[in-house]
Amino acid sequence: MRVKTSCLLALLLAGCQLNQTAEQTTQNDVEVNTPQQQVTKKKPTVASKPVPVERVVEPVVITPQEQEDVWQRIAMQLTMGIPKQKSVDYYRTWYLKHPSHLQKVAERAQPFLYLITEKIEQRGLPLELALLPIVESAFDAFAYSHGSAAGLWQFVPATGKMYGLEQNFWYDGRRDVDASTDAALTYLTNLSKRFDGDWQHAIAAYNSGGGRVSSAIRKNKSLGKPIDFFSLDLPEETSGYVPKLLALADIIANQEKYGIQLPAIANKPVLKLVDPKEQLDLAIAAKYAGLDVKELQSYNPAYNQWATAPNGPFQLLLPVDKADTFLANAAKHRGEGMKLVRYKVKSGDSLSVIAAHHNTTTKVIQTANNLSGNSIRVGQYLMIPTSVKDEKAYVLSANNRLQKTQSIARGKYKLTHTVARGDNLWTIARKHNVSTTSLAKWNGMGPRDTLSIGQKLVIWKNNTDGAIIRTVFYKVRNGDTLSAIASKFKVKTADIVKWNDLSNNKYLKPGQNLKLYVDVTKVSV
Numbered sequence: 284m285r286v287k288t289s290c291l292l293a294l295l296l297a298g299c300q301l302n303q304t305a306e307q308t309t310q311n312d313v314e315v316n317t318p319q320q321q322v323t324k325k326k327p328t329v330a331s332k333p334v335p336v337e338r339v340v341e342p343v344v345i346t347p348q349e350q351e352d353v354w355q356r357i358a359m360q361l362t363m364g365i366p367k368q369k370s371v372d373y374y375r376t377w378y379l380k381h382p383s384h385l386q387k388v389a390e391r392a393q394p395f396l397y398l399i400t401e402k403i404e405q406r407g408l409p410l411e412l413a414l415l416p417i418v419e420s421a422f423d424a425f426a427y428s429h430g431s432a433a434g435l436w437q438f439v440p441a442t443g444k445m446y447g448l449e450q451n452f453w454y455d456g457r458r459d460v461d462a463s464t465d466a467a468l469t470y471l472t473n474l475s476k477r478f479d480g481d482w483q484h485a486i487a488a489y490n491s492g493g494g495r496v497s498s499a500i501r502k503n504k505s506l507g508k509p510i511d512f513f514s515l516d517l518p519e520e521t522s523g524y525v526p527k528l529l530a531l532a533d534i535i536a537n538q539e540k541y542g543i544q545l546p547a548i549a550n551k552p553v554l555k556l557v558d559p560k561e562q563l564d565l566a567i568a569a570k571y572a573g574l575d576v577k578e579l580q581s582y583n584p585a586y587n588q589w590a591t592a593p594n595g596p597f598q599l600l601l602p603v604d605k606a607d608t609f610l611a612n613a614a615k616h617r618g619e620g621m622k623l624v625r626y627k628v629k630s631g632d633s634l635s636v637i638a639a640h641h642n643t644t645t646k647v648i649q650t651a652n653n654l655s656g657n658s659i660r661v662g663q664y665l666m667i668p669t670s671v672k673d674e675k676a677y678v679l680s681a682n683n684r685l686q687k688t689q690s691i692a693r694g695k696y697k698l699t700h701t702v703a704r705g706d707n708l709w710t711i712a713r714k715h716n717v718s719t720t721s722l723a724k725w726n727g728m729g730p731r732d733t734l735s736i737g738q739k740l741v742i743w744k745n746n747t748d749g750a751i752i753r754t755v756f757y758k759v760r761n762g763d764t765l766s767a768i769a770s771k772f773k774v775k776t777a778d779i780v781k782w783n784d785l786s787n788n789k790y791l792k793p794g795q796n797l798k799l800y801v802d803v804t805k806v807s808v
Contacts, residue, residue: 348404352547353396354389358536360410363482365533368513370526378534379541384421385534389545391422394553394582394600395435395460402464409482411532412471415489418527424458424584425684429720431729434458434584436467446470452644453592459585461556461600483512483525491521554582555606558598559613563620564590566672571612572605576672580679587681589670590621593647622671623651628663641667642674642682688727694743696752698800702738714781715742753803759795772801 347359365371378385400413419437420426432439434457438448446466448456456462471485477493478484488496499515508514512525534541559568565586569579580586582600591597601609613620626637634645634657645657651666659665670677677683700711708730712719723730726740734740744752757768765785769776779785782798791797 348550350550353400353550354535354538354545354548356550357400357410357413358538360404361532361536362409363411363529363532365529366513368526370513370523371529371533374523374527374530375533378530379543382543385543385545388417388422389548391424392416393546393548395422395424396548397551397553398461399464402468406468406472408468408472411482411528412468414528414531414535415467415486417531418524424460424581425679427727427729429723429729431732432457434463435460436463438463438466442470449596451592453588453590454585454596455587456585456596459596460582461598462585462596481512486528487512487515487517487521487525490524491518495521552603554600555603556598557601557606557610558596559610559620561597561613561617561620562591562593562595563597563613564622564671565677566670567620568599568609568613571616572601572609574602574605576676577678580677584679588642589672589674589677589680590668593650593668621668623666624669626665626667628659628661628665630661632659632661633657634659637665637667641669643668685727689725689741691725692743693721693725694745696744698742698744698752698754700740700742702734702736702740704736706734708732708734710784711740711742714784715744716781717742717744752800755799755801757797757799759791759793759797761793763791763793765791768797768799771806772799773805774799774801 347356350356350359395416396413399416400410403410403412416422416435419432420428420435422435424435426435426437427433428437430439433443433455436457438446438457440450440457443450443457443463443466446469448459448463448466450456456466467489471489474485474488474493475482478488478496484496484500495517496515499517500510502516503510503514534543535545538544563571565579565583566576566589568591569576572579579599579601582602586592591599599609624641626641628637634648634654638645638648647668648654648665649657651668674680674682698715700715702711708719708722708728712722715722719730722740722742723732725743755772757772759768765776765779769779779797779799782800
């Protein structure tokens, strides 16, 4: 029993030792995983260098409106495709071979291109339209064509009136850059709508008329042919019109490619429209603005005479830095913008004669003097609005421009024809054996323009012997014959017949007056 008890006690003691060892083992295991132990095992912390971050720099996008050059502003917005057509290639080659023409056009465009570009953008129209004045008028605001079209946009009289462009003695709205641009863009917008947004058709119609383009489209449809512009049967001028514009657009969009550099035009306002609210002598208006008369007229080619129109419009385009000065002076001198002279009516005077002498109109004199009709009496005094300077000072007036045109030598000697009742360009041209087109060109007219009695026309003739030609009026005497008169004045019988329209009646009557063009170096007259 004592032995059993001893054995049991021994077993219990052994068990206690085993438990203690297990506890120690467990404690040792836990110690390995304590935070303190972990810290001692960590590697020293090294400060890390910042990793450089690559920043993506977005390229600065300059909008068309932010360009420094208006040509670039336009170039960035040209959207019409350039087709591979021989006609486009032809005109592109022509323009590239004539860089001086493009240089001249760019110089003329300088005052007006920004204004036109702004108006086109405001309407959301194709910027190709800004180039249309190059095709129409070579950007000559005074241009007048063989078809009686005038101004940058070349409106004919009827279409101009249809779009609100007034035309009278004082003012021709077709040459008003601001008003005619508005009218042209309205017209082009209407044409675009008519042709369902096809701008090539619309631009062609601007040249030849909507009816003609519509007719060509109908014809092609009936024949099962394509109706794009290049497939239409149109007049020769119109067939070249759209290709010219497309060729220009291609060149301006790719100046570097084609080795062309147009003179830059600053992309900022050049001119400002001002309205003094009263008629002004252009010399006085120029003085108010601090400009010379010619420069003022160059910005305002609509005014035919020495002043703005009596009943308006009165508005003027002026350099932006001159506009405020002009308006201040106009306000300060309100009512002093025209000169009035006191005129005493003489025997033989009429309102029309007095008006012509003072380069004004009958209506202006009537208004200035509260006259309800044309009746005036000898000794009566009239107040006549007249220019403050000599007519020659208004360099770009209609009369001065006409004189310059008529002075350009077109032949060896010049004749002057005074228009009589029944005359027209065709009959005058026939009398002098020249073409109607030439006669019109020499006199700054279109072949279909009408004439007024008393109007002076120049006729150029070729001569190689240094002749001095004078117009002589010869009164037929008893016994005179055409051949005898021709021999006396050393001219041809046929010429006498032509000069006097004697083709239906070659018989002469005593007292009859004949017009002769005589070389005074050969004949004493």
